[in-house]
Amino acid sequence: MKNGILLLVYFVGTLYAVQAQEFLYGDPLPDAPELSLRGPHRIGVRTLNLVNEKQIDILNSKAGNDAVYDRPLTVEVWYPANMDEASETSVIYEEVMGTRGDTLRPLIPFSFKGRAFRNAVPKQTDGTEAFPLVIVSHGYVGSRYLMTYLTENLASKGYVVAAIDHTDSTFKDANAFHSTLLNRAKDIKFVLQEMVRLSSPESDDPLSGLVDAEKIGIIGYSMGGYGVLNVAGAGYSDTLNGFFTQMTQGSKAIAPLTASHPEYQNQVDPRIKAVVAFAPWGMERGVWNAEGLKGLRVPTFFVAGSQDDISGYEKGIKAIFEGAVNADRYLLTYENARHNVAPNPPPKESLQPGLHIDEYNRYADATWDQRKINNINQHFVTAFLGTHLKDQDFSKFLDVPQNSNDQDWPGFKPRSSTGMELLHIMGEN
Secondary structure: OHHHHHHHHHHHHHHHHHHOOOOOOOOOOOOOOHHHOOOOOOEEEEEEEEEEEEEEEEEEEEOOEEEEEEEEEEEEEEEEEOOOOOOOOOEEEEEEEOOOOOOOOOOEEEEEEEOOEEOOOEOOOOOOOOEEEEEEEOOOOEOOOOOHHHHHHHHHOOOEEEEEEOOOOEOOOOOOHHHHHHHHHHHHHHHHHHHHHHOOOOOOOOOOOOEEEEEEEEEEEOHHHHHHHHHOOOOEOHHHHHHHHHHOOOOOOOHHHEOOOOOOHHHOOOOEEEEEEEOOOOHHHOOOOHHHHHOOOOOEEEEEEOOOOOOOHHHHHHHHHHHOOOOOEEEEEEOOOOOOOOOOOOOHHHHOOOOOOHHHHOOOOOOOOHHHHHHHHHHHHHHHHHHHHOOOOOHHHHOOOOEOOOOOOOOOOOOOOOOEEEEEEOOOO
């Protein structure tokens, strides 16, 4: 009870402080739900350049003969930091609009501010106060900066958050889709292992001792959702395997990620205790079947727009939710939203006249204020991860009336929780 009161004090203090400042991605709107406010920790951010050695180079594989290369991955890490309260927590994130190779959408650099401090000293822990680890995977195309409203927010609440730039899948280096199909889950697994290694007490990295490796969450958006569900136990279908083999002219490289592969379930990491899947892609394309979805046993929070025309809703995201019969699972639906239920708001640069409209549409929703979606996501992800990674009791925020129009949801200000649905089904096993 005491910890809950202190946390609320920090949240309220954060709200008043932020309202007097320039609005940055992730800041609370006046009607932001209770758990969306930032937590008590000042946060640092740093960039890691990792290399996953001896991986299949699917873009240069031919006639069923898989080439091999060392796969580079850039990762951004947010973490609780040792900082004086008077120190300014401000960082500039360097990003681009456009997509590599798209002549109609050339790469345009831009930058935006965040509320973190570059390369701040991590909080010192003795191992007993280590923080849960959260891995974040963006969509195709996207970047590690696509969801800073959420990554910063979680770090402020006592998580170490690592967001991946998936090679061949970012704005800057977009490439053939089969690289994303193959590498998404593999990248997530590798970065998870590297973060555990770098933060182990035996490491000489600044992250040493910072992570509780037994409490890990994975978050994915769109193709990131496709990846995190596979990492958590939802094996891909033989249909996808056949499609992948056809599009790569013979490669069998994705077979170990299919539900029918005899070693697939042995790859599922038991340290993963929670999954958040924003608009996961693939169900309408036959990526999963009933048997594959039965393999998902990790508690999972799905987020969707009821008009998603990229991943699909009834036959897409909701079908995954319904088919994952062995998982304790939630489905938060934004009524009339489309696919963009996860990104930051549109950057101001995307409003410039003459730009391709997709620079704006990459982030914006046609119906919802993206800042409001961001705040609601912060609220529910905090409740869900707090429940499964921190053993906190957030049941009153998760066990709510199904239809938000029937009454105000707990944690929401009066008249501010309309237009949503939250379903909850316990797993059969």
